Amino acid sequence: MPESVPGPAPLEPAELLAWDRRHVWHPYGPMPGRQQPLIVESASGARLRLARPAYGRRELVDGMASWWAAVHGYNHPVLNAAAERQLGRMSHVMFGGLTHEPAVRLARLLAGLTGLEHVFLADSGSVAVEVAVKMCLQYWRSLGRPAKRRLLTWRGGYHGDTWQPMSVCDPDGGMHRLWEGVLPEQVFVPEPPAGGLESEVDPAYAASLREAVRRHADELAAVIVEPVVQGAGGMRFHSPGLLRVLREACDESGVLLVFDEIATGFGRTGELFAHRHAGAGEEGVLPDVLCLGKALTGGYLTMAATLCGPRVAEGISRGEVPVLAHGPTFMGNPLAAAVARASVELLLSRDWRGEVHGLERGLREGLAEARGLPGVVDVRVLGAVGVVQLDHEVDMAAATRAAVEQGVWLRPFRNLVYAMPPYVVSGEELERICAGMCAAAAKG
Numbered sequence: 106m107p108e109s110v111p112g113p114a115p116l117e118p119a120e121l122l123a124w125d126r127r128h129v130w131h132p133y134g135p136m137p138g139r140q141q142p143l144i145v146e147s148a149s150g151a152r153l154r155l156a157r158p159a160y161g162r163r164e165l166v167d168g169m170a171s172w173w174a175a176v177h178g179y180n181h182p183v184l185n186a187a188a189e190r191q192l193g194r195m196s197h198v199m200f201g202g203l204t205h206e207p208a209v210r211l212a213r214l215l216a217g218l219t220g221l222e223h224v225f226l227a228d229s230g231s232v233a234v235e236v237a238v239k240m241c242l243q244y245w246r247s248l249g250r251p252a253k254r255r256l257l258t259w260r261g262g263y264h265g266d267t268w269q270p271m272s273v274c275d276p277d278g279g280m281h282r283l284w285e286g287v288l289p290e291q292v293f294v295p296e297p298p299a300g301g302l303e304s305e306v307d308p309a310y311a312a313s314l315r316e317a318v319r320r321h322a323d324e325l326a327a328v329i330v331e332p333v334v335q336g337a338g339g340m341r342f343h344s345p346g347l348l349r350v351l352r353e354a355c356d357e358s359g360v361l362l363v364f365d366e367i368a369t370g371f372g373r374t375g376e377l378f379a380h381r382h383a384g385a386g387e388e389g390v391l392p393d394v395l396c397l398g399k400a401l402t403g404g405y406l407t408m409a410a411t412l413c414g415p416r417v418a419e420g421i422s423r424g425e426v427p428v429l430a431h432g433p434t435f436m437g438n439p440l441a442a443a444v445a446r447a448s449v450e451l452l453l454s455r456d457w458r459g460e461v462h463g464l465e466r467g468l469r470e471g472l473a474e475a476r477g478l479p480g481v482v483d484v485r486v487l488g489a490v491g492v493v494q495l496d497h498e499v500d501m502a503a504a505t506r507a508a509v510e511q512g513v514w515l516r517p518f519r520n521l522v523y524a525m526p527p528y529v530v531s532g533e534e535l536e537r538i539c540a541g542m543c544a545a546a547a548k549g
């Protein structure tokens with residue numbers, strides 16, 4: 106295609122917003138829309154460029170990395186080149202009966218990094234969790250134990266918006282009351298004590314976890330949790346020692362263990378995967394099934410992965426239906442797989458650990474003053490995640506405005522103003538993000 110092929114004429118902002126309001130659902134939004142979203146025209150590095158200024162700002166430093174995903178920032182030359190190379194070959198081809206280098210190389214890379222050798226390339230995080238649940242249920246069915254079909258999790262979690270993931274989201278945060286009678290009923294234990302990364306395991310809580318897994322063992326297919334950081338369910342940090350408690354409890358009681366690292370994967374917490382905070386290699390805690398997503402493609406395209414070890418794969422293969430009964434249309438999408446591989450390799454080639462530690466230090470310093478603000482009950486930082494917790498529900502419009510006035514994009518929720526910036530933010534940009542968070546906490 107010659108480069109001179111013109112694109113469509115740009116929409117006037119007012120018209121775009123009118124159409125948006127009338128025709129386009131936004132996350133957890135009403136129809137027609139009520140809030141007026143900002144129009145992003147382009148993005149580069151850690152900055153979003155708006156189609157027209159908002160509160161005097163045309164350019165915003167992105168504190169959200171597009172919900173944990175854009176770890177390398179936007180419009181990155183290495184990821185652009187990977188996408189363009191793959192576009193010139195094929196952007197998609199079906200995965201039934203066909204295979205291709207981008208998917209095979211990515212799967213091998215992820216298997217090597219995680220120690221779980223079988224990889225299902227799904228098309229979003231929620232689907233990756235659906236596949237993880239299906240793997241676990243099918244495993245027990247194959248072994249002649251169909252009664253083992255429930256899941257156990259702790260409160261305060263978030264695992265996605267499709268049906269099975271919703272059933273293991275926090276019952277209050279996930280609006281389970283709305284779905285009474287239709288959502289599968291899972292086993293919930295209290296949320297883990299939020300002592301943070303350095304905290305010891307609370308023995309009473311650990312005992313109650315073990316006891317709950319034992320008591321429900323006959324009906325449990327798996328335990329599923331987000332290791333170390335509970336993200337969209339409340340931005341809480343718990344002791345990595347709890348992961349070992351869960352591993353032992355699952356082994357004792359014959360239950361599979363699933364770690365959902367869709368938010369925490371790829372360095373965000375200071376380890377490549379958050380469960381490595383409990384140790385690495387032989388010393389570590391390995392789940393039976395692991396979900397990855399969000400930062401997998403560096404925020405470029407939608408792709409996620411569900412990985413498992415030989416135990417689960419062989420179990421499924423022994424069943425009456427000896428195949429994993431799942432196969433989405435866009436499974437293994439070559440364009441996303443090529444960019445994902447480039448993104449993971451780019452991450453590994455950088456001093457990501459140093460970058461994340463630098464962000465941790467900067468967030469700690471920059472958010473120190475938030476502790477003194479009226480209404481602030483907690484300020485916590487873990488890796489490249491900073492959280493300011495308020496004693497009241499955030500006034501979204503006021504908080505967003507306060508951040509934008511500082512030149513920062515944030516998306517608070519409930520009583521939380523939080524940030525997980527791209528790893529490539531400069532010192533000055535990080536200071537600005539912290540100032541934006543403080544302003545949002547003060548005014549929201």
Ligand SMILES: *Cc1c(COP(=O)(O)O)cnc(C)c1O
Pocket residue numbers: 229230231232234263264265266331336337365366367368369398399
């Ligand atoms: C975002 C998220 C999901 C869901 O991923 P989507 O791509 O939004 O479907 C699942 N689990 C965790 C921990 C997440 O943060």
